[in-house]
Amino acid sequence: MNSKIQSRSTAAVVVLQTLFTLSAFALLSIRNGVFDPWALIMGACLSAFNVVQYYLLKKMFRSMDHFVILVSQFLWSVGIVEIYRISQRYAVRQAIFLVFGTAVMMIVISVIKSSRDFGKLNWLFMGGAVILLASTLVLSRAIGGARNWINIGPFSFQPSEFAKILFIMSSAYFLSTRDKLTSFIPYIIFTAVCVILLVVAKELGTGLLICATFLILFYSATGRKLLTILGIGVFGAGAYGSYRLFSHVRTRVEIWRDPWASYNAEGYQIVQGLLALASGGLFGTGLGKGMPGAIPASHTDYIFTVIGEEFGLIFAAILIVFYLVFIVRGMIIAMNTDSIYDALLVFGCTAMLSVQSFIIIGGVIKLIPLTGITLPFVSYGGSSLLSSMIQLGIIEGISIKNGSRDDRELEMMGQIMI
Amino acid sequence: MKNEKKFRKNMKLSTGFFIILFSILILYMGYSVIRNGTSWYATPYNPRIANARSNIRGGTIYDRNGVKLAWSQDSKRQYNETKEIRRACSHVVGDIYGKSIGIETTYAKQLYGLENDLFTLIQRFISGDYKGKNGKDVTLTIDSELSRFIYKEMKGRRGSVVVMNYKTGEIISSVSILTFDPSTVNKDKLEDTALVDRATMGRYPPGSIMKIVTASRAIDMGISMEYECTGETVIGGQKVTCKHVHGKQNLEEAFANSCNTYFAELSVKIGGGSLLSQAEKFKFNRTFKYSDFTLYRSNFEVSSEKGDIAWAGIGQYNDLITPTHAALMVSAVANDGVMPEPKLVRKVGDTDNMSWNLISQDRIISSATSGKLKEMMKKAVDEGTGTSAKIPGFNVYGKTGTAEYVEDGKVKNHSWFGGFLDEDKPYAVAVILEGAGFGSSAAAPLAKKIFEYIILEASL
Numbered sequence: 114m115n116s117k118i119q120s121r122s123t124a125a126v127v128v129l130q131t132l133f134t135l136s137a138f139a140l141l142s143i144r145n146g147v148f149d150p151w152a153l154i155m156g157a158c159l160s161a162f163n164v165v166q167y168y169l170l171k172k173m174f175r176s177m178d179h180f181v182i183l184v185s186q187f188l189w190s191v192g193i194v195e196i197y198r199i200s201q202r203y204a205v206r207q208a209i210f211l212v213f214g215t216a217v218m219m220i221v222i223s224v225i226k227s228s229r230d231f232g233k234l235n236w237l238f239m240g241g242a243v244i245l246l247a248s249t250l251v252l253s254r255a256i257g258g259a260r261n262w263i264n265i266g267p268f269s270f271q272p273s274e275f276a277k278i279l280f281i282m283s284s285a286y287f288l289s290t291r292d293k294l295t296s297f298i299p300y301i302i303f304t305a306v307c308v309i310l311l312v313v314a315k316e317l318g319t320g321l322l323i324c325a326t327f328l329i330l331f332y333s334a335t336g337r338k339l340l341t342i343l344g345i346g347v348f349g350a351g352a353y354g355s356y357r358l359f360s361h362v363r364t365r366v367e368i369w370r371d372p373w374a375s376y377n378a379e380g381y382q383i384v385q386g387l388l389a390l391a392s393g394g395l396f397g398t399g400l401g402k403g404m405p406g407a408i409p410a411s412h413t414d415y416i417f418t419v420i421g422e423e424f425g426l427i428f429a430a431i432l433i434v435f436y437l438v439f440i441v442r443g444m445i446i447a448m449n450t451d452s453i454y455d456a457l458l459v460f461g462c463t464a465m466l467s468v469q470s471f472i473i474i475g476g477v478i479k480l481i482p483l484t485g486i487t488l489p490f491v492s493y494g495g496s497s498l499l500s501s502m503i504q505l506g507i508i509e510g511i512s513i514k515n516g517s518r519d520d521r522e523l524e525m526m527g528q529i530m531i
Numbered sequence: 532m533k534n535e536k537k538f539r540k541n542m543k544l545s546t547g548f549f550i551i552l553f554s555i556l557i558l559y560m561g562y563s564v565i566r567n568g569t570s571w572y573a574t575p576y577n578p579r580i581a582n583a584r585s586n587i588r589g590g591t592i593y594d595r596n597g598v599k600l601a602w603s604q605d606s607k608r609q610y611n612e613t614k615e616i617r618r619a620c621s622h623v624v625g626d627i628y629g630k631s632i633g634i635e636t637t638y639a640k641q642l643y644g645l646e647n648d649l650f651t652l653i654q655r656f657i658s659g660d661y662k663g664k665n666g667k668d669v670t671l672t673i674d675s676e677l678s679r680f681i682y683k684e685m686k687g688r689r690g691s692v693v694v695m696n697y698k699t700g701e702i703i704s705s706v707s708i709l710t711f712d713p714s715t716v717n718k719d720k721l722e723d724t725a726l727v728d729r730a731t732m733g734r735y736p737p738g739s740i741m742k743i744v745t746a747s748r749a750i751d752m753g754i755s756m757e758y759e760c761t762g763e764t765v766i767g768g769q770k771v772t773c774k775h776v777h778g779k780q781n782l783e784e785a786f787a788n789s790c791n792t793y794f795a796e797l798s799v800k801i802g803g804g805s806l807l808s809q810a811e812k813f814k815f816n817r818t819f820k821y822s823d824f825t826l827y828r829s830n831f832e833v834s835s836e837k838g839d840i841a842w843a844g845i846g847q848y849n850d851l852i853t854p855t856h857a858a859l860m861v862s863a864v865a866n867d868g869v870m871p872e873p874k875l876v877r878k879v880g881d882t883d884n885m886s887w888n889l890i891s892q893d894r895i896i897s898s899a900t901s902g903k904l905k906e907m908m909k910k911a912v913d914e915g916t917g918t919s920a921k922i923p924g925f926n927v928y929g930k931t932g933t934a935e936y937v938e939d940g941k942v943k944n945h946s947w948f949g950g951f952l953d954e955d956k957p958y959a960v961a962v963i964l965e966g967a968g969f970g971s972s973a974a975a976p977l978a979k980k981i982f983e984y985i986i987l988e989a990s991l
Contacts, residue, residue, distance in 0.1 A: 333541035336534060376576045388577050390560070391568035392645070407578045426564055430557045437553050444546040448539055460542055467549045471556065478560045 123179045127167060130187055131160045137194040137400060144198075144401040152197065155204065159193055162208075166215055170509075174222060176516020177509055180442045184435050185490055185505050189498070191432065192491035195420055199405050199412045203493050210495040214502035221503050225510025226517070230454040235286040239303050242279035245272035246310040273311060273319045274500035280307060280323060281465060281504075285457035288334035297335075312355055317362065318472055318486030324348050325468045330461055369482035382409045386477045389422040390429075397425030412493040414485045418477050432491075433474065440467045446512045459511045462504040570825070572645075573637040575629030580636065583643040584608075584627055590642040590666035592624055592634055594675040595703070595877060596990065600624050601635065601713070603666075610714040616675045618710045619682035622728035623673055623702075623875065626713040631726045634669060634875065635713075637824060641879045642666045667880035672701035674991065677984060681706045684980050688973075690945075690964040691729040691854040694981060697862035697951060697959040700871030700892075703991065705730045705855065731826050734851040735963055738934030739789045739916075739970065740949045741846025743860060743904060746786050746794075748801050748809040750900045756797055757781050764792040769838030771795040771845070774969075786907045787915025789931060789970075791845050798844025803833035806844055812895050813860055814870070815852070823875040829856045846934060857949050858961035864908065865928065865951040865959050868901035869894050908950065917950070920975040922982055926953045929978065931970030938966070948974035950982075958985050 138156025142149045163186045170177055189211060197204035231238070249272050287300040304327045311320035328348065332341040355362045364379050372380030372387070385408040392398060403422035405411035411419050421429040443463030450456040466489050473492075476483035487497040564571075572579075591602040601610050601624055608627050610617050625633015639645065644666040681692045685708050694704040707729040709722050716726075727733065749756070760777035763770055777790045785793035798806060811817065815831035830851040833840050842848035852860075855873060863870035870893045877883070896904075908928035911917045916931045929950025935942055946967040951959035960978050967973035985991050 329545060333545055334538055336537050336541065373574075376574070384574075384576060387564075387567075387571050388574070388579070390564050391571040392577075392579055394564075394568065404579050404582065421560075426561060429560065433553055433557050433560075437550060440549050440553075441546060444542060448542055453535060453538065456538070456542070460545070464545065464549075467552075471549075471552055474556050474560075478556070478563065480556065480559045 123183060126183050127164060130183070130190065131164060133187075134160045134163070134190045134194065138197070140400050141194070141198055151201065155193075155197060155208070159190060159208065162212070163190065170219075170222075173219075174226070174509070174513045176513055176520070178442055178446060178512040181439055181446075181505065181508055181512070184439045184442075185502075187435060188432075188439075188490035191420065192416065192488075192493070194400070195416055195423070195491075196412050196493045198401055198423070199419065203412055206495070207493050207498065210498050213495075214499045217499060218502045218506035218509075221506030222510040222513065225458075225507050226513045229452070230286050230289065231282065232286075235283045238279040238286075239283045239299075242276040242283070243303070243306055243310070245276045245279070246307055246314070248272055249314050250310065271494070271496035273314075273316055274496040276307065277319065277323070277465060277500060278503055278507075280304070281326070281458065281461035281507075284327070284330050284461055285454050288330060289452075289454040289457050294337075294340075308351075312351075312359075315361060316485075317365065318476075318484035321472060321484055322465065322469050322486060325472075326461065326465045329464050329468070330457065333460065334457060365482045365484065369479065372479065382415065383477075383479060383483055385409070386415055386418040387479060389418040390426070390478065393422035393425050393429075395426050397421075397423050397428060399423060410485070413487055413497075414473060414492065415477060416492050417474055417488055420491075433470075436467065436470045436489075439463075443508050446508060446515065449515045450511060451515075451518065455511045455514065459508050462507050466501065466504060569640065570637075572640055575632065575636050577639075579645065580639040580643065581629070583639070583645055587643045587645075588665050589627075590644075590668040590880075592642070593668065593670045594620070594673045595671060595701075596674065596676075597670075598675045600671070600673075600675060608714075610712075611675070613679070614712065615679045615682055617712050617714060619678040619706050620673060620675055621710050621713050621716075622707045622730065623671065623678075623705050624713060626711075626716045628717045630716055631711070631713075631728065632825070633713075633728075634671065638669050638876065638879070642669060668878075669876060670878040672696075672703065672874050672877050673705070674703050677981075677988070677991070678704045678706050680984055681981060682708070682710075684977055685964070688964050688967055689729075690962070690967070691733055692963075692977070692981065693730050693854045693858040693961045694985075695858050695862060695871075695873060695959055696957055697865040697871060698954070698957040700862075700874045701877070702855075702858075702873055702875050703958065705875075707733070707854075729963075730854045731824060732853065733963075734827055734829065734853055735945055735947075735965075736934040736936060737846040737850050737852040737857065738932035738945065738947055739791075739794075739846055740857060740860070740930050740932035740947050741844070741850055741852075742786060742789065742794050743864065743908075743930055743949070744810050744813050744815075745798055745801065745806065745844045746782060746907060747813075747864075747896050747900050747904055748806060749782060749797055750903050751809075751896070752801065752805070754797070754800060755782065756793075756800065758785070758793045758796055760785075760790050760792050762792070764795060766795055766799060766841040767836050767838035769836075769842065771841055783907050783910055786930075787911040789911070789916045789933075794845045795841035798841050799837050801844070803835070803840045803843075806840065807831060807833050813863070814856065814893075814895075815850075819856075821873060823873070826855055826873070827853050829853060846932060854961045854963050857947070857963070858959055861908075861928075861930070861949040861951055861961065862959040863893075863895045864901050864904045865957070866892075866901075867898050868896040912950065916971045917948070917975050919971050920948060920950060920979040920982070922979060922986070925982070925986060927979075927982060928952075929975065931975055933969045933971075936966075944968050946970050946973035948978040950978055952982060952985065956985055956991065958982075958991070 135156050138152045142152035193204050193207055196207050308320050308323050328344050368380040372383035376384045400423050405419040408415050447456045447459035469489055473486045473488050475481040487494050489501040589603040592600045623633055625631050625635035627635055689708055691707045695702045709725040711721055711725045759779050762776040763772040771791050773791045777788050780790050780793045810831035815829045819826035832849045833843050839848050859870055908930055912920050912927045912929045917929045920927055920929050932947030934945040943966045946964045947970045948962045960981055962974040962978050964973045
């Protein structure tokens, strides 16, 4: 692509994004009839941070993918705007995580852009993932029926968010280096263990996410139809089994079928989410005029409905389209790689982010049973944001790797021409 | 990896797969919110409504003649000065505490100006009411004086009366007893089912008014059965009895006399499947999706047992119907076989209720069949079981019903009447009085009084 054209068109996107953030925070600053200078400061800081981050990355890494990073910036900006509207304290924390996440992302980019697959280290990744997931069962305390948090001093983190990334990395390693059916056995056992640990910890959303990502990756990479169908069968049997075994799974299905039957008990959250979307209508009630207080977990899992209420259905649809842009760009990067490992890494991250967005958006709009999981980049949560940014870093890292390969090839062509 | 080319193809396929998935998200979200948004919003569980009520001056609810039924004054909700009107219209109007489901809840969005469609926003911009501090007025199709008259004539007997214009679907009156007073509903000690709107939520066995459905199927099929009524018959081991021995009966006579044994045999002759499909044409087992209000589902089942089919065909077995549905059913007969969409709201603000212009009407039965049924219903009032609804000099059409049910181990009867007048007074009436005995002795006389009121009242 002509780099001049690209930089001009992205400049427009950066300006629009800055305008969005600034005007949203300007609105928030006069929301209650009392002037809130902190909102303006927050808006200015966030916009400045986004702009600096973008141009810094652009300078550091030629051939970075502009769309992926800009879409992500838009997503977390919308998230921080809405989180600020719900709770100023949470927004500040989210912003701090954003800064920290950016640093981590840059490290990830640097590592990924000049690395190959991690060889035997992957066994360590797998062990790490299992330990992370098992540790929640031992060390955690239950929050909202799910045991998925670990507290270390003042910090609490969600180990499954990081196990997800280790899962993608080991998937990419196994699927790119193995061919014989038997050689996949450790990988399949590893996946099963992860999912079982997640279901036992009542983290159904992440369990579903790992299952779906596994099936997509396994089928795409091996092309084994029969085995994939078998996998879907096992997944179905497992889902049905846990439906029969665990009352919390049964409840999820019942409230999906008819949340109104128990609107003030189990179905409360779904009903309130649907009410929020219905109140917003096409154009939304306007920022600050909704009632996120009525929805449990409005700043985390349910943030999509709050955005739907205040910004309207059209905006919510646009948000979904932004995820699609991210996905398509991610897939293009994956297809543009020359090593299969790299392709699988990017494909895995992209597929996982897409499935995750689908599970939670589909859940809150009652298309599929609700399983608690965060909306990537948008939901409040340090572990979640960090995990999404690591995946973003992996995608960007490979994109940069592709770019420097292209540069080399061009250079070689140039030498030959001369 | 063996086949890299295939893997790259699969990645392309996955991209397509995700594009489809996310398109489904957008389409489903748009579809479900646009289709159900208003009814979701209007549930009493919506905290936004309570919030709005404390901040916004709510619109006024008028009846069809401009009588104020509910309005806001000094940040308090006021209701009609006459207690009888308040109690007669309570289930239609509703209350602001979310205890019952009436216009106060289902039209809260309009009454409290919570709409945010582009059209309303532009309107507000022009009128200068940017914040929407004033709600819109809502005009109902209800006639509060008729409702009051019906309320008085029910004399505290439990049951429900629905009166509708069978040409337009406008509900002129919908009274349900037990009832409540919306101005004091949060303080009053209420009887157990006072908040249930029997007209839309009360599901009763229809008894003989179900014979309208059975007879319509017989007419469609061209069955002209003759049968000798001996007062009882045994079908599939189940005994069906009549109040009198009717003797030799044809369809018209059996309908007018409401002969159970005739219709039991007829139902078996028609067959379970055929009867079920006819009942479903009349909207049994169907979810009613109307813009103005919710109507509970009516029920019709048959089994493979002949005895069950016989009972189903005369409105017992597992048959259930709401009074509003009964009114719709007779309306369809009156309206040349076409069932109108029921309407409760005439105007919102200054604009006609949007869907008012799009009245959707369903043809249930053929024009010829409805003509034949009309004749039979006239005969039922003129010389059959419905004579207590007869008004000299006027054509009254109707069907009585006596629906058996068991309460405290005793068999009791709901008293039903469904009927209508000629097209110069295009009104249909459904009356049910719980446990009041035969249709001819309680419901039909009440229907007669309502018809007389309608005939004398010039504005109707």
